[in-house]
Amino acid sequence: MIMRKLLLTTTSALVVAGAVQAEDYVIGVMSAQSGYLAPYDGPAYAGFQFCIDQKNAGGGLNGELMVKTIVKDTRSDIAEGVKVVQEMIDDGAQFIVSSADADPTIAAAQITMADGIPTMTFAGTAPVLTQVGPHVFGSYPADNQQGAVLAAYAREQGLENVYLVKSPDSAYTLGGPEYFGEVFESLGGNIVGTSNYSLNQPDFSAIVTTIKAAEPTPDVIVTWAWEPDFPAFIKALRGAGLDTQVMGGDVLDTPTVRGLGDVVDGVVHTSGGFPDEGSDYAKFIDDFKAATGTTPDNNYYVNGCDIANMIEQAVAAAGSTDPAAVAEAMAEIENGKGIMSDFTFKGTDRMPLRDVVVARITGAGEKEFVLRTTADPDLLPQP
């Protein structure tokens, strides 16, 4: 009799606990703790979790819906990423935040497609990633937006001949320079040469020698190379005596690149945001530092936080946590309120239209604000 009562009590407690948990909004997070994505997923996850914790402290999303996160390491391995996404769905995930690159996001989106679970990349910027289906979303200004803004800026500076350095090994390193080139040509500039490299290529001297021999001489070199390839490239370039203007994508917005010294003096790159004094972004940096002791030194932190804001606004607009309703509501957001910048999904292919910042690295290793604008829709290259 005692055993039966005990069993009944325990079962009732489990049912009640299950009912409470069922009211939580469950978000699955792919976060590479090692490998090439770790430098991007790490900060993005830190910023995301920081803002989710803040929202939960205030009662949850929109003050009423507590969030439970399931976080799994992908080790920057796409096969591992697919596996953990399936596990998170099995554990009840209603929204998936995927790694900070197009390729793992596309792989994750194949898994979430069957249930239409909204899937948003931490910082993947290749516009092709949303073509998997209507449940897939970008969060950062896409490569075609960044390329269009940077190309327009380059033409405004009177630059005429560009040399593109790209890698077919990833959608980001391939697409960025190509979008730039397309807009640059449409604005009257010329592409005088192109070189391909492999990710983690040991040596860039052969490419640099080819650039030196290019006719006509390029007055700007554009690459979307990331670390450690960009440091290797710029060292080889300056080491060969070439002081040509170099421009690149938002991936150059890191303390590592700024710490390279004289070789990066004057390098211009795009960025998702800039913490102007008194801005929400500046306040986010102060709050994050006060809470964690870490100073956010790149945009991935604040963009992670903005993903939490995007989810909150989509859930509010949907009036439901149903995955299809949330995805539909997300796609209709116009002038959503963000910290890095505001965002609009309505009228886009679910890569949000957001401000793009152009910044310049100084000889002292600082980031200097150049301009902030949104890409001209008439110039925007299609993926």
Added chain:
Amino acid sequence: MDLIVQQSINAISLGGVYAMLALGLAIVFSIVGLINFAHGDIMTFGGYGIFLALVFGFSPVAALAIGIGAAVIMALTLERTAFRAMRGADVVTLLITSFAVSEILKVLFQNGISARPVPISFPAGWSGTYEVAGATIGVVPTVSIIVAFASLTGLTLVLRRTATGMAMRAAAEDIEMLKLLGVRANRVVAIAFAISGLLAGVAAVIWTAQRGSVDPMMGFFPVLKAFIATVLGGLGSLGGAVLGGFVIGILEVLTQAFLPDGLSPYRDAIVLALVIAALLWRPDGLLPAKNANRS
């Protein structure tokens, strides 16, 4: 003409780094039968040694010396803590051990220092250039070539003209006989690891001077290429390792420089296809060791 001169220097410079790494692998393999995939992490540790020395305010030259010293110490530590206990195990067991050590070191670098690359900024003058017959040559590639050849020459002299070198060559031939003759095998093996660490440290210096940053994966890809070089040259053959390193470096640069754009994504595949063709032609490698292990 200028283009050919400059690409030749690029090729020799890259080949020199591969040759040093391949030689480091070959020395250890020839004596204890270990293909040490943690060799790349020894190189990475040397890179972090340079980074930390600069952070703590040492001069760039002192930082380079500290980086090389760090690589030697790491190589000796691994020999004593991980590989000595496995002495005499078969090649596969040793290989798996080296992979395990490599993974542990990568995780330690990532969690102890940073998952992302950290910058190494040397004085601007070190990235300068000079003119020779109309061709602009970089200081770093030139120093890289000089250092690589000096290291290889010095090592050859040590191996051929000193008692320790003779003992190492004898150990490569037959370590059991060496023990029977009363030579302290542990000391010989430790010296082999120290030399391999020294070569990894020098490679780290050249690598970081050329690339400007160090990250947990820094050593992985060059050592992979160096391993291919040792196989191409002939496993266990020191001369073969050097030759293989230069061949791989030259092939990489030439294919990068002269392949048409449409074929460039296949560059690595083309280089490896050429290596396979060479091994089909000479299965024991280009310069096989006397007690050859078939590549």
